[in-house]
Every structure is written in structure tokens, then in C-alpha cells.
Amino acid sequence: MENRKKVAFYTLGCKLNFSETSTIARNFNDEGFDRVDFEDVADIYVINTCSVTENADKQFKQVVKKAMKLNDKAFVAAVGCYAQLKPEELASVDGVDLVLGATEKFKITDYINDLSKNDMGEVHSCEISEADFYVGSYSIGDRTRAFLKVQDGCDYKCTYCTIPLARGISRSDALENVLQNAKEISAQNIKEIVLTGVNIGDYGKGEFGNKKHEHTFLDLVQALDKVEGIERLRISSIEPNLLKNETIEFVSKSRTFVPHFHIPLQSGSNDILKLMKRRYLREVYTERVNKIREVMPHACIGVDVIVGFPGETDEHFLETYHFLNEMDISYLHVFTYSERDNTEAANMPGIVPANVRAKRSKMLRGLSVKKRRAFYESQLGANKTVLFESENKEGYIHGFTENYVKVKTPWNPELVNTLHEINLTTIDEDGSVRLEFVNKLAEA
Template sequence: MKPQKKVAFYTLGCKLNFSETSTISRNFEREGFTRVDFDEQADIYVINTCSVTDNADKRFKTIVKNALKKNDQAFLIAVGCYAQLKPEELANINGVDLVLGATEKFKVTDYINDLSKNDLGEIHSCEIEDADFYVGSYSIGDRTRAFLKVQDGCDYKCTYCTIPLARGISRSDTLENVLKNAKEISARGIKEIVLTGVNIGDYGKGEFGNKKHEHTFYELVQALDKVEGIKRLRISSIEPNLLKDETITFVSESNCFVPHFHIPLQSGSDKILKKMKRRYMSNLYVNRVNSIKKKMPNACIGVDVIVGFPGETEDLFLETYTFLNELDISYLHVFTYSERDHTEATHLEGVVPKNVRAKRSKMLRGLSVKKRRAFYESQLGNKLSVLFEGENKEGYIHGFTENYVKVKTPWNPELVNEIHEVELTEIDEEGCARFKWINRTQEKNVNLNDLI
């Protein structure tokens, strides 16, 4: 009997990529491969790439080198957004044997009859117009929460973004299949599902291969709330113009959906938002935040923001800083603008020097720390539920409350994938807090750091 071939996976980028990597890995397992960790020796290494920032591009080369150190004869496969956008560039990187684009990645096992190393990477990449069909995905096994893909692609034309070029048009899973996948996740004992996609608020478009909406995101949320066994449902990033009041109200009254929203802003300046071709102005964003906080005062609200976009003067940056500083939000994800090939923004005037971009990014990251601490302090005395995760990190176990406060306590394997009630009691200068268990007699130390 031949020994089973070993395959390892590495994922760059977003929650959507994680859901697709997990689906691809299950395809390998069905073909008789054994999955191992990426830091182990394997016969095949699959790297799911991202191309949102320059940093993700550069990291790919480092990951390839690390894989070859484990096994210099391993077969290396690149899939994902970077593989679709710049397949030749990846194919020319030493050690890369196969590059698969947006549609081919889900058929990866069809391309690996021969695992001999290639002098030059072989490319199978479609025209992005051909990426017009939907492949459902969800992640399991890596975490105590699952990422459930409900939508793919984007019809928006933001001037800085390559995602439509990498993933194609907006299209959705059928409601029936989303619910089937959610039930499969629930049957495995996973207690939290995070909904993911490129533009999940656009859910329903392309559900049956046509451009009209068969269902709305609101109808999706209503249906998922009825799936038995799932304790928590979390909405990942959703565009402010697509986050409707009816959805906010439903989440506030739901038994399963948690009070946590991540809403891209990108800039607090209307002038920059227009240059970005975003589909809202800053006043709509304020209305969304106020609507959430009115119905859910303890809700956590995360914000994406880009600094250094062409035309962002010092005054316009300070407009964004002031806007965010005065807004009742909980944390920021800060992205330093980087030029991406084939995007409209590369032709705009007013290029911001990279050292200025870095300075502004640092300022907003500092604001994020301040906002996060203020949000955590606002939760002191509240009774919250924590879902503990499965990884032993230097003797500690981490978990998140329903409103996304991160907690840390000494490792106890009995806590893994369990939800426990706690009361946050104190946060010190280092960001460490104490909590007391509800219905338990022992107090534990909790560290609320490392959320960024």
C-alpha cells in the first residue's frame, strides 16, 4: 500500500479566503491526501494568496521559501486573488509549480497528476469574465468558529480596489445551500458562524445565475437565525449603504446574531469618498452608527479606513481623524494606501509620499488603541458570555464575548468551544483586566490585549 501524500495549506488575507482554503482542503482529503500543518514536511503546499496590499504580495515569497526549507522537492501551488491578477509573476517565482486562477482553484486536484517539480510554474487562469458561477465554501477544523461564505465578487467600482478584477461579478449562494452548510457546521458542534463574502450586503444578486435579487441580505439573516444548534451568528464586513435599519433592528432582537458590526468607512472626508467612488457620504455612516448604538448601546463597531489616498491633504486627513475620534466606534482596521495595477486611483493627482502615509497610519492606529480601551472600559460591570477558542498560546486560552471583547485566561482544555458567563471587573494600564465567573466561585485574571 502506498503511503498517503501529505498536503499543507497557508492562507493570506480575509475570512473569505479562509473559508475557501478549508473547502479546497476537504477536496484533497476526499481524494485520499492527508492534511498536515504548514510548518510540517509535506508533498504539496497550497498557498491561498491575497492582493489587497503590497504586504500580502511580498509575504508570498517568504512563505514559498519557508515551504521549500521543509521539503525542497515539494510541489508548490498558488491559488487566489494574486494568482488571478498576476499569474505570470507568481509562476516566475523560484519553487512555484502551479498557479490557478479564480475558477480553477476549486478543481485543484484535477491538475496534479504529476507532482514533479517544474522549471517554470504552469498557469491555468481564466478570463475574469468567466468567473460568473458560484462555489459555496465554509471553514471548519481550524477554529471554534466557522467562516461561512454566502456571496462572492463585487459590482462596485471603487477606484483603489482590485477585488472585482480578481473575483469577478457579484453573485450569491442559494439560500437553500447556505442553510444546508450552516446545518452541517452546527452538526459538528461549532457554536459560532461568521458570515463572509466580498460584499455580503449584496446577497441575493446572482443567486440563480441572473443579476436580479432572489433574496435580500435581510431575508438571509432571518433564515439563518432559525438554524438549530448555532449559538452565535456574526456579520463580517458589510457596506454602510447596504446595512439597512431592518437588519439592525432584527439583530438587536435576535437570539443568535451578536451585537458586533464591522463597517468599512475608508475616509471621513466626503471629498476623498467621492474620489474613491464609494456609494455613500460620511453623514450616512454617522446615521448607521447612531442607529446601531440606539438599539444596542453595548454593540461593538469596527471600522476600515485607508490613509494616504491620492489627494488626501493634511487637512483632509485631519478631517478623517476628527470624524473617527468623535464617532462612537470600538476599533479601527487601518490600511495604508498602496498603488495597485489596473486601478483608476493610480492615475489620480496628489500622490501622498510614503513616509507621510506611514505617519498617518501610525496616528490612526494609536486612535484605534484609544477607542478600543474606551470601549472595553465601557463594558466593565457588564455580564457577558465568552466563547473560548481551541489554541494554547503560551499557557493561555483566549475567547471573545458576544460584543467582541477579547479575554485571556490560563489554559484549561475543558473550556475549549464552551460558552461561559463572566463579569468584567477591571482593566489596568497595560490593558489587563480581572473578571469573575458567573455561577463559579473562582476569580481569574483576564488579559484584554492583543486585539489589534
């Protein structure tokens, strides 16, 4: 029997990248490759890159080094956002053999004819204007939940962001394709699906390369709610201006959508929001949070925020801090602004010193800990549903409630990928919540 080649994958960045890595992995499987863990010796290592933060760029070099340590004769391919933005830079990293841009990454097996090492990485990347078609993807097998891609690209022109340069125009999957993918995921006994994309609230735009709105995001969630076999659906990040009251109300009454929203704010100062060219002011954000609290008092609300944007004075930052402190939100994802080539913000005056950016980031991370603690305390004594994950972490199994409270109980492999009704009892030292079992809800 022919010796099958082994391929390993490493994903940097967002949930969308995870869903695309999973789809690329299935393509390799169809071509006769065996997938192995990245920590194992493989013939090919594929690294799905991210361009959002400076750190992701540095991480790429570390990951390549790790692959070369495992097998210095392995073929190394880079795909994803950073590969589209800076292909030559990636190609020059020692050990990299192939770099594929936005339109080429899903055809990676077509480019791998010969696994011998190259002196210099071979680049195949398109003009981003050519990325006008849609490739659906979803992740299974990596986690208890699946990431289902419904949209790609972005038409927004936020002054700090490279995503439109890396992923092209906003375009969506056809509704029937999304539903078919959801059914395929459900057939794999996966209990939770997380909807993902670059700007998922923009869903419906650009199906099959045109700009006509065939369906809205509300149509999408209403249709997915009817798919049999899915226990939970979770909306990942959605822009505040695109999260409509109708969607919030639908989620509050839905069969499967959980009361958890992640809504990027980026700044609590209208002056900074205007410099960022965001499509809303902070008053819109307040309205969204108030609406969610009105119909789902126990909902979890996560917030993205950027500190140290050019022109952000101490006053602007304190405006953000106080705005978030007073808002009934549950946790923060804090990003320290880093200059990205070919963005408007990179040339803006009022550069914030690195030590000031770090201090502001630390303050908001501290606020996030406080907010998460207060949210968890508000849930103590309540009966919730938990879906357990598959990892044994220091003798405990962890899971998340529908409203994203992290819980733990002593490790028991029989709990993996099962749903239970539980009572939230006490908050542990590590910030997760201990629980008491009430009722088993679904078989593994």
C-alpha cells in the same frame, strides 16, 4: 497500504480566503490526501494568495521560501486573488509549480496529475468575466468559529480596489445551500459562525449566474437565525449603504446574531469618498452608527479606514481623524494606501509621500488603541457571554464576548469551545479583560 500523499495549506488575506482554503482542503481529503500543518513536511503546499496590500505580495514569496526549506522537492501551488491578477509573476517565483485563477482553484485536484517539479510554474487562469458561477465554502477545524461564505465578487468600482478584477461579478449562494452549510457546521459542534463574502450586504444578487434578486441580506439573516444548534452568528464586514435599519433592528432582537458590526468607512472626508467612488457619504455612516447605538448601546463597532489615498491633504486627513474621534466606535482597522496595477487610483494626481502615509497610519492606530480601551472600560462590571478559543498563549486561554471584548483567564483545556456567562472585571496590561466566572452555558 498505499502511502497517502500529504498536503499543507497557507492562507493569506481575509476570512473569505480562510473559508475557501478549508473547502479546497476537504476536496484534497476526498481525493485521498492527508492534511498536515504548513510547518510539517508535505508533498504539496497550497498557498491561497491575497492582492489587497503590497505586503501580501511580499509575504507570498516568503511563504514559498518556507515551503521549499521544509521540502525542496515539494509541489507548490498558488491560488486566489493574486494568482488571478498576476499569474505570470507568481509562476516565475522560484519553487512555484502551478498557478490557478479564480475559476480553477476549486478544481485544483484535477490539475495535479504529476507531482514532479516544473522549471516554470504552469498557469491556468481565466478571463475574469468567466467567473460567473458560485462555489459555496466554509471553514471548519481551523478555529473555534467557522467562516461561512455566502457571497462572492463585487459590482462596485472603488478606484483603489482590485477585488472585482480578482473575483469577478457579485454573485450569491442559494439560500437553501447556505442553510445546509450552516447545519453541517452546527453538526460539528462549532458554536459560532461568521458570515463572510466580498460584499455580503449585496447578498441575493446573481444566484446561479443571473442578476435577479431572489433574496435579500435581511432574508438571509432571518433564515439563519432559525437554524438549530448554532449559538452565535456574527456578520463580518458590511458596506454602510447596504446595512439597512431593518437588519440592525433584527439583530438587536435576534436569538443568535451578536451585537458586533464591522463597517468600512475608508475616509471621513466626503471629497476623498467621492475620489474613491464609494457609494455613500459620511453622513450615511453617522446615521448607521447612531441607529446601532440607539437599539444596541453595548454593540461593538469596527471601522476600516485607508490613509494616504491620492489627493488626501493634511486637511482631509484631519477631517477623517476628528470624524472618527467624535464617533462612538470601538476599534479601527487601518490600511495604508498602496498603488495597485489596473486601478483608477494608481494614475491619480496628488500622490502622498510614503513617510506621510506612515505618520497618518500611526496616528489612526493610536486612536484605535484609545477607542478600544474606552469601549472595554465601558463594559467593565457587565455580565457577558464568552466563547473560549483553543490556543494556550503564555499560560492563558483567550475568548471573545458576544460584543467582541477579548478576555483571558489562566489556561484550562476544559474551557476550550465552551460558552460561559462571565463578569468583566479589570483590563490587563496587554489590553485584554480579566474575568470572573458566573455560569457555564454550553457543553463542549
